[in-house]
Amino acid sequence: MSPSPSGPRCHYVAFPLTISWRSDFWSLPWYLPGLCLGEVSGLPPGLNLASLPLPPRRESLSGLGREFRPGELLQWQQYRDFLDRGEEEEGDIIQSLKGQPPPPRPVGLDPGVVWTLDWHLETFLADQDVDLGRVADQQDDLAALIAPEEWDEDSRQQAAAWQDPLLTPTERFDPELLKLRLEFWWYLAAPHLSRPAALICLEGRTGRSLADWHRQQPPAEGGSDWLEISLPLVQDPAMDGAADFAPRFAAGLATLLEAVSRRTPGIEDAHRELEALAAREVTSRSGESRPAALTLAIWSPIPGPETAPVFLPAGFDLPLILWLPRE
Numbered sequence: 001m002s003p004s005p006s007g008p009r010c011h012y013v014a015f016p017l018t019i020s021w022r023s024d025f026w027s028l029p030w031y032l033p034g035l036c037l038g039e040v041s042g043l044p045p046g047l048n049l050a051s052l053p054l055p056p057r058r059e060s061l062s063g064l065g066r067e068f069r070p071g072e073l074l075q076w077q078q079y080r081d082f083l084d085r086g087e088e089e090e091g092d093i094i095q096s097l098k099g100q101p102p103p104p105r106p107v108g109l110d111p112g113v114v115w116t117l118d119w120h121l122e123t124f125l126a127d128q129d130v131d132l133g134r135v136a137d138q139q140d141d142l143a144a145l146i147a148p149e150e151w152d153e154d155s156r157q158q159a160a161a162w163q164d165p166l167l168t169p170t171e172r173f174d175p176e177l178l179k180l181r182l183e184f185w186w187y188l189a190a191p192h193l194s195r196p197a198a199l200i201c202l203e204g205r206t207g208r209s210l211a212d213w214h215r216q217q218p219p220a221e222g223g224s225d226w227l228e229i230s231l232p233l234v235q236d237p238a239m240d241g242a243a244d245f246a247p248r249f250a251a252g253l254a255t256l257l258e259a260v261s262r263r264t265p266g267i268e269d270a271h272r273e274l275e276a277l278a279a280r281e282v283t284s285r286s287g288e289s290r291p292a293a294l295t296l297a298i299w300s301p302i303p304g305p306e307t308a309p310v311f312l313p314a315g316f317d318l319p320l321i322l323w324l325p326r327e
Contacts, residue, residue: 026233178209178213196258253274296323
């Protein structure tokens with residue numbers, strides 16, 4: 001069983017499939033028209049953004065061997081084990097003794113279960129990030145409250161001893177967790193992709209995201225350098241021009257992605273032209289020059305398993321585009 005390819009065909013699909021609306025997303029219709037989103041909480045109406053067809057979420061994940069709490073990473077492995085094992089379960093034996101036929105076994109992955117697992121995991125991680133953010137804010141407030149006076153040099157040198165190292169971000173990249181999340185995304189998004197296509201990463205730095213990999217790994221990790229496009233943000237929903245500008249920007253971005261994936265000459269020229277087009281159009285439409293406040297970081301894989309990062313799913317061959325508003 002595989003997801004149905006019905007619904008819109010997408011050149012760009014957002015990752016993750018469960019996100020919350022942010023103010024910088026007002027620029028999405030300008031730079032990524034036709035982007036397909038999953039489930040977005042707080043999504044304003046009327047945006048030129050498509051929705052990725054997703055199966056109904058399962059209310060229960062019973063039947064996978066035992067019950068799970070939302071977000072448990074063992075859910076996915078338990079489900080795969082359930083599909084792979086061929087021996088009879090205890091319930092099958094009991095039904096057979098009663099003269100009843102055994103329950104039908106699933107053929108392949110159930111899209112509803114995959115989407116449910118993905119939603120639980122992404123919701124759990126998002127809630128965790130919110131909680132860690134609150135803890136960090138409280139830690140900052142406490143640090144300001146007990147900070148020594150400026151004139152007390154001896155106390156200033158001892159001020160850092162109170163901090164709990166468990167609350168300090170380790171900036172440790174987690175490839176196994178990212179691989180699990182990308183496995184879910186790839187299974188649900190792949191049937192709806194229309195080539196040329198790309199993954200659009202809309203999450204920020206969390207210690208486990210593609211943005212963290214981009215920041216922490218050497219530039220040539222995975223066999224390719226990153227190409228970064230600097231763009232102004234368009235956060236005024238009433239500003240006209242997206243319908244006219246977006247197709248031209250999309251065409252330029254497609255040309256650039258093709259050049260990057262094929263390593264053809266002219267990448268730098270296409271890169272500069274795209275940045276100049278965005279700056280010129282946004283200035284013209286807004287009546288003011290706006291500084292670059294957004295980076296599109298582009299990575300394209302080189303064919304061959306020996307060059308692929310360990311967290312990419314098998315068969316994954318899409319460019320990655322990271323949406324990175326500047327802090």
